[in-house]
Amino acid sequence: MLKKSVFFIFFLIVVCGAILLIQWIGYEKASKASREIKVDQEVHIEHSEAGLFVKHTFTGLEAEEPLSVIMPAAALQASCHKNEGTCSFRGQSASIVPSSETMSIMYSIKMPSFQTAFVLSDWSIKIKEATVEHAIIHFTEKKIRKGMWFSSLGPPKVKKLDLIDYYLFQGKGQPGSLYWQLKPLTQLESKEYLDVYGESKNVINDQQLELLREALTDRTAIIFTAEYPAFVSDRLVVVKNNEQLSRLTERFVTEVVLDGYRFQEGEEWLGQLIVSYKLGRPTGSEKIKTMYNRLNEQLNVRERTEWKQLLVGLIKESITAEQLDRKLSAVKGLDTNFFVSNKNENDPFQPLVFYESRQVIINGKKTEIRPVSQNGQLFFPFNETLQALGYEIKKVTDGNSLLVRREYNTYYFYPLQNRFILNDERYGLYEKALQNYNGQLYMNQKWLQKIFLVAVQSEKTINVLDLDL
Known part of the structure; x- marks a missing residue:
C-alpha cells in the first residue's frame, strides 16, 4: 500500500512538472513574440555607373533569433556574410538568423537616368520585428559630382574629395527617403x-x-x-x-487629431473642428466650416482664445457633444445645446443660440422661460412670455399672422412683414425686433417693453413686470 502511495505521489509530481514546463515554454515564446526588438542601423551606399551598392549593418540583434526582412522591390544580388548568420531571399521577402548581435545584408539597385531632381524612396530594408532607434548613412557619390543629396535624418556633413563626394547623415529612426537635386x-x-x-x-x-x-x-x-x-x-x-x-x-494636423483625440462613436467627424482651430481657418465639411464661422462670430476675442485652448486641450479626454456644450457654455457664461443639436453629421445645420441661465420671474411668478442672449440683447420667447403676462394667442387662418388679445387690447402681428396692428392702428417694427431661433419666435426686450408696456429688470434674476399706468 505504501509503495502504491509513493508511486502515485511521484506520478503527480512528474505530471505537475510537465504542465509547469509546458506553461513556462509557452510564456517564454509569448514573451519573445511580444518583446519589441530595438536596433541601430549603419548603412553604406556607393553610387557608381553600375548603380547603387548598399550594405545594411544592424546591431542589437539577438543571436539565433529568426527575423523577417522586407527588401526593396528593385534589390538585386542580395546576400549576407556567412560568418554573421544565415539568410534566405525570396523577392521582397527574406529571413535571417544572426549568429551574434550584429549582421549585415548587401544588395545592389539599378538606378534610372537622372534628370534635374530625383527621389530615392524604396531603397532600404526593414526588419518586421524590430524598431530602428538610430541610423547612420555613409553615402559615397562617384557618378554625379554636381548637385547635392538630402535626407530626413538631418542636415548632411559633406566632403568634396578628388574622386568622390562623401555624405554623412545620422539621426533617429529609419533611414527614410533620399532626395537629389542639381540646382x-x-x-x-x-x-x-x-x-x-x-x-x-x-x-x-x-x-x-x-x-x-x-x-x-x-x-x-x-x-x-x-x-x-x-x-x-x-x-x-x-x-x-x-x-x-x-x-x-x-x-498632417488632421491625422494627429483623428489619432490623438477620443470622440464618442458617431461623433468623430467633430474632430475637424479641432483641426480648424489648430489651422486658424475653417476646414472639413461644409457643416464644420459653418459651425466654425458661427462660433467665431458670436465669441469675442477673449472668449475665442479661451475656447480654442479648452478645445485643443481635450486630447486626453473622452469627448462628447454634451461635454463640448458644457465647455462652450462655461466660456460664454450662457447656456447652449449647439453641439448636441448638430452632433449628427448628415442632419441640417442648427444655429448657434445662447440662452440665459438666470431665472425669469413674470409679475412675481417663477417661470421656465429661457430668453436668448444675442450681442448683449435679450430676446424673449414670444408665445410663452405673452401667455405668462396673461395674453391669449392664436394663429390666424392665413397662417402668416398672430392674434394677441388681453382685456381691451387686440394685436395682429405679421412676423414676415415686420409690422403689427394694435386696435386697428398700424405700426412698423424694426427688422430685428422679432427673431426665429430653432423654429421658435422671439421678441427683442426693447420691443417687448415698448409694445406691451412692461419693465424688464436684469440682475441676479430677470424680472418682467406690468407697468401700472
Missing part, C-alpha cells in the same frame, strides 16, 4: 523635428511651419523647389510653394 539648395531653417531647404528664405511661411512642426513626431525634411513634383514619403516632403505646404499641413 543648389540651402538650409533655410532647422527646428525640432523639422529641416527646411530651399532657394530663398522668402518661401517660408512661419505659421504653417510651426503648425507642421507641432504635428510631427519624427524628424522630417521639407524641400521647397520647382524642380520636382510634389512628393510626400514617411519623413521627406517636396513642395513647390506654401499653398502646397498648407494642404500638406492640413493633412
Whole structure:
C-alpha cells in the first residue's frame, strides 16, 4: 500500500512538472513574440555607373533569433556574410538568423537616368520585428559630382574629395527617403523635428511651419523647389510653394487629431473642428466650416482664445457633444445645446443660440422661460412670455399672422412683414425686433417693453413686470 502511495505521489509530481514546463515554454515564446526588438542601423551606399551598392549593418540583434526582412522591390544580388548568420531571399521577402548581435545584408539597385531632381524612396530594408532607434548613412557619390543629396535624418556633413563626394547623415529612426537635386539648395531653417531647404528664405511661411512642426513626431525634411513634383514619403516632403505646404499641413494636423483625440462613436467627424482651430481657418465639411464661422462670430476675442485652448486641450479626454456644450457654455457664461443639436453629421445645420441661465420671474411668478442672449440683447420667447403676462394667442387662418388679445387690447402681428396692428392702428417694427431661433419666435426686450408696456429688470434674476399706468 505504501509503495502504491509513493508511486502515485511521484506520478503527480512528474505530471505537475510537465504542465509547469509546458506553461513556462509557452510564456517564454509569448514573451519573445511580444518583446519589441530595438536596433541601430549603419548603412553604406556607393553610387557608381553600375548603380547603387548598399550594405545594411544592424546591431542589437539577438543571436539565433529568426527575423523577417522586407527588401526593396528593385534589390538585386542580395546576400549576407556567412560568418554573421544565415539568410534566405525570396523577392521582397527574406529571413535571417544572426549568429551574434550584429549582421549585415548587401544588395545592389539599378538606378534610372537622372534628370534635374530625383527621389530615392524604396531603397532600404526593414526588419518586421524590430524598431530602428538610430541610423547612420555613409553615402559615397562617384557618378554625379554636381548637385547635392538630402535626407530626413538631418542636415548632411559633406566632403568634396578628388574622386568622390562623401555624405554623412545620422539621426533617429529609419533611414527614410533620399532626395537629389542639381540646382543648389540651402538650409533655410532647422527646428525640432523639422529641416527646411530651399532657394530663398522668402518661401517660408512661419505659421504653417510651426503648425507642421507641432504635428510631427519624427524628424522630417521639407524641400521647397520647382524642380520636382510634389512628393510626400514617411519623413521627406517636396513642395513647390506654401499653398502646397498648407494642404500638406492640413493633412498632417488632421491625422494627429483623428489619432490623438477620443470622440464618442458617431461623433468623430467633430474632430475637424479641432483641426480648424489648430489651422486658424475653417476646414472639413461644409457643416464644420459653418459651425466654425458661427462660433467665431458670436465669441469675442477673449472668449475665442479661451475656447480654442479648452478645445485643443481635450486630447486626453473622452469627448462628447454634451461635454463640448458644457465647455462652450462655461466660456460664454450662457447656456447652449449647439453641439448636441448638430452632433449628427448628415442632419441640417442648427444655429448657434445662447440662452440665459438666470431665472425669469413674470409679475412675481417663477417661470421656465429661457430668453436668448444675442450681442448683449435679450430676446424673449414670444408665445410663452405673452401667455405668462396673461395674453391669449392664436394663429390666424392665413397662417402668416398672430392674434394677441388681453382685456381691451387686440394685436395682429405679421412676423414676415415686420409690422403689427394694435386696435386697428398700424405700426412698423424694426427688422430685428422679432427673431426665429430653432423654429421658435422671439421678441427683442426693447420691443417687448415698448409694445406691451412692461419693465424688464436684469440682475441676479430677470424680472418682467406690468407697468401700472
